[in-house]
Amino acid sequence: MSLTDPDRLFPVEPSLRDRARALYDSVKDLPIVSPHGHCDPRWFAENERFPNPAELFVVPDHYVFRMLVSQGVKLTDLGVPREDGGETETDPRAIWRRFAENMKLFRATPSEMWLNHSFEHVFGLTEPLSAATAEMYYDHIDAKLAEPAFRPRALFESFGIEVLATTEGALDDLRWHRQMRDSGWTGRVVTTYRPDAVVDPEFEGFAENVARLGEITGEDTATWAGYLDAHRARRAFFKDHGATASDHGHASARTANLSQAEAAALFDKARAGTCSAEEADLFRGQMLTEMARMSLDDGLTLQIHAGSRRNHSAQVFAAHGRDKGFDIPGRTDYVAALKPMLDAVGMEPGLTIILFTLDETVYGRELAPLAGAYPSLKLGPPWWFFDSYEGIKRFREATTETCGFYNTAGFNDDTRAFCSIPARHDVARRSDCAYLATLVGTGRLREAEAFEVARDLSYQLAKDAYGL
Amino acid sequence: MSLTDPDRLFPVEPSLRDRARALYDSVKDLPIVSPHGHCDPRWFAENERFPNPAELFVVPDHYVFRMLVSQGVKLTDLGVPREDGGETETDPRAIWRRFAENMKLFRATPSEMWLNHSFEHVFGLTEPLSAATAEMYYDHIDAKLAEPAFRPRALFESFGIEVLATTEGALDDLRWHRQMRDSGWTGRVVTTYRPDAVVDPEFEGFAENVARLGEITGEDTATWAGYLDAHRARRAFFKDHGATASDHGHASARTANLSQAEAAALFDKARAGTCSAEEADLFRGQMLTEMARMSLDDGLTLQIHAGSRRNHSAQVFAAHGRDKGFDIPGRTDYVAALKPMLDAVGMEPGLTIILFTLDETVYGRELAPLAGAYPSLKLGPPWWFFDSYEGIKRFREATTETCGFYNTAGFNDDTRAFCSIPARHDVARRSDCAYLATLVGTGRLREAEAFEVARDLSYQLAKDAYGL
């Protein structure tokens, strides 16, 4: 018995399936390059055991718990922490059982495929998880987690990870990264500069955050020039902890290119908390252009993750805070939005800007034409809801004909679910090989080239785009 | 000779085709649950014969006549009634001939598949309809319609319909439903509460309609409180005639959650006819939230059909009125639009809101993420132009990975073309089985689960979502 079909995601027509399998076999054992994600660096710094199956697979994974919530399970019954002081389930076995009983909700979702891949290939389980097998699963996984081979560093190595990027806020002291380095462990875990809290005037505590940025860097962040210098200092500090990229999560892809005097005046309003919503948006847009300019100097790759309408449910946000599965994508324009930044720096050699979207309609209409023209632009892989077989298929079909493969940036797993990393890269490699096999089978790509492209998509493009 | 391929809509690859056929064989004879549609209850109340082939297949079906119009046939030459007093074709044979001569326009459309299914499986015809066979078809169908087995109730039973929902306005006296009940006929035909005419300030005669609502219910609909009570009374009356749902056809999905004082003031303006377009829209949005609140009390499922720009051609509207094939979809936002209602009631247990769209771009970007989080939300099946093989395929591929199967609401035929009901459910069952077979063949769904899901999609989910 097996939880995972060895030919999963390959085309069914026999000649295509054979081609896809051959392509996949040539890339499946390549090291994992994970240039963007949300693993906790503390895991690798301290290398403690993961506490239990529920806290590994359910409590931190908004893909999992929001699906249970959508069918009436309460967040509190899944142990999801509250911000309003109320109680939540504390028994991990009870949480696990609720999850196991509802596995049918995940049928044909990528979550199910990632989970089954982890269950089988990390923990050696081969029977489907269900109410009937819930206790067996719990005991089995819990026992494994106690073994040295299931500590974070050991898993990192057995997963074949060549490099893993975490994401930290601009004010983070990067202590875990330092502790890792000082420990002499040779696993490569790098940070990423994510300055949303000191860039977004609408972020909780923006003014205090900016003041704190000044304290940390010794720059006068009460002035626009000092504020920019403080960013430069933090970027250098992050680079010193391995960073090769910055990352920016904005509701829109808006950019701006104000005069420095206008920008300084806007910054004063932002610090004073007197920005209108429009001005706050303008300031965020200006900062993308400023970050791109800094990238010209320090070489960090600029990532723009645009389009999530965060915390859609006021009730869930009040009770449980951010990142609880209620972030909903919306329409996102890139053509007008990116023009100011692109007019400023878009034709510069050596600059890399990676665009992500939650609006699939822009793949062919906006992103591929932009990336197929501007030398600075690359397309990030399908993100979040679209990091899946169908999502990857739509992405390739909509973008390749216009911008080819070499204006894309390889795969990102973008996850905080550590055990899902091999599963996610495996899905991406299989999905890309399925697509390449179809191209070869329909006379759109030569076979020898397909093997080259398979390796590029699985490994090389991510290294190149992120300078890893 | 046959008009319909027994393996139609199944994948062509032999192993997938076998799987799809096996899945389809397991569901093809399940009873039809038709929870939303526009059949005329009078048919079943009076049980008279249908007048002739043209009035059965052409004159009332805007899918059919608008396609002929698009190639230069005049609505008047098809017997479509005029509102401006002009003449129209009265000879049903002449109408039928014009239709038959133009069958090539329907090649590869769902209309053709529905028509051929009806011709073959209801009327026993096996030669294609064309100019050459037009008279034979007319005579054959006309003769059949005279037989008792082709009366509405007999067809209802031979179609295997377990339950059929019709749709009536809030002011309807539901006499036909009562007559059906009183007749002792055991066919289950239920009504649905569709209050657009008393909810939309821009509806023709809104103020009179609201006054009439007061007369019918004995409530003082000159006040906001009385108006809401009148809705409660009508909902109870509709429930007493079988209704398990309300339905709302709005140009957008906008909702609002005003204070009761604000809502009352807006209602006064609406009654006085002094709403701006923006205020009328706000009032409609407020009423969706009010309807959702009433659903918390009376358990009716709330359906939102959003996004049709009705009566696009001023000329056709002036000559022929509503529902003449000139309703064109437009872009429709759901994320911001639904937030007020969802903040008010979206996390409530026991509430079911079914969302429909004519904007396929929102399937993966907005609707699946919303339905995959909020317990109150379910996704209705592809609607109108998208109730087809390709439409269903796109819907499943775009939504399943994010919200699974169990946040969807099964199939709706949504038709006023009675003879097409079995054909439409058949297309949906085939299309879903084709999709499920592909999932199994690519290792994304276990075979035993696929049979369970096929039954759920074909039958159970509709019953559950509508409480039928």
Next chain:
Amino acid sequence: MSLTDPDRLFPVEPSLRDRARALYDSVKDLPIVSPHGHCDPRWFAENERFPNPAELFVVPDHYVFRMLVSQGVKLTDLGVPREDGGETETDPRAIWRRFAENMKLFRATPSEMWLNHSFEHVFGLTEPLSAATAEMYYDHIDAKLAEPAFRPRALFESFGIEVLATTEGALDDLRWHRQMRDSGWTGRVVTTYRPDAVVDPEFEGFAENVARLGEITGEDTATWAGYLDAHRARRAFFKDHGATASDHGHASARTANLSQAEAAALFDKARAGTCSAEEADLFRGQMLTEMARMSLDDGLTLQIHAGSRRNHSAQVFAAHGRDKGFDIPGRTDYVAALKPMLDAVGMEPGLTIILFTLDETVYGRELAPLAGAYPSLKLGPPWWFFDSYEGIKRFREATTETCGFYNTAGFNDDTRAFCSIPARHDVARRSDCAYLATLVGTGRLREAEAFEVARDLSYQLAKDAYGL
């Protein structure tokens, strides 16, 4: 060895592949009808040799050079002319080498397929172009271009072109068309009336252009009535040079139907250069309706190419001017935009308006419902970025179920790359046959009908829609 797979673009499943090949074999040798494109009529008037491989395949083709630019090659290093007086590469061999070295960027793009088709079927080359074969390619093509069989008229004939439409501005004297006619050559090359420069108040030199229009026609273009008469005169002049259509490239699909007094007042502002951006847009929209009215009189087919945000990079526009690969599509509404024109003339018999889009989201949501209702509307084929296997597949899958085949207008190659014309029509014929084979294989179209439809899509619909 071969550069092109004889079964390219056909489905892989053997029974579908056989069907697709049979359909394709029935249409592959039909004459080419090219009703819209940008070939230079001078080629056919003078019939001089094409200068060299770089100027045939690289320098004029923005599909090719923008892909190289997207990976860091400079426009100047590809010989693309500058408007700012700076230098550009003048050695065609150097340009060719840069192109050849970067062929991997085009993997799986339609450009690669068009190029390989031209290399193999026009020039007889069978090894892939690469750095290693660059010189051989250059020498081979250059030698061929010196042969009489590779002169423009000879290629026109060997390509099997029945009719080719070029596109000229309203002020063009059409001398090349006249020279062709006077030469006695029997190749049919017709012009198309493209009046953007005298219709768009924001076009460079609009007022002067309008004055010049008056001089050419002898009409008083200082008045609205004279301006319209001047258009009528030019349309007649273009018709006399073979034109059967006008063409309009607008950023949006906006139309208007002002009173003639309002239009005249707006025209005065346009001539005076005092239009706001909104008024300029309104004027363009009014002119689409005026053009449609003139079409009622003179029978020209009206083409609307809407949705390109032209000259996105300010830097590239300043250095190199228009049409340099930096035209990016954006969201485009058709439903509200077209209503004024359609209310004015949309139900008229004998009028043909062909709609093009760069926003694929409107295929199923807006364009197919509109074309499936209004007798004047037809859908143009996938345009620009979407003139490809996947683009055609998405177009057919999204439109056919709603508007069928007979509300579409056949294929346009829309190219200025002469040698790619057979390749582009071949891709369209193969892609359509692949789609038709799938319809037959899944019981959605009868086999005999598929052969009829294949011929219509490849040949007849274009002739009919353009009156050719």
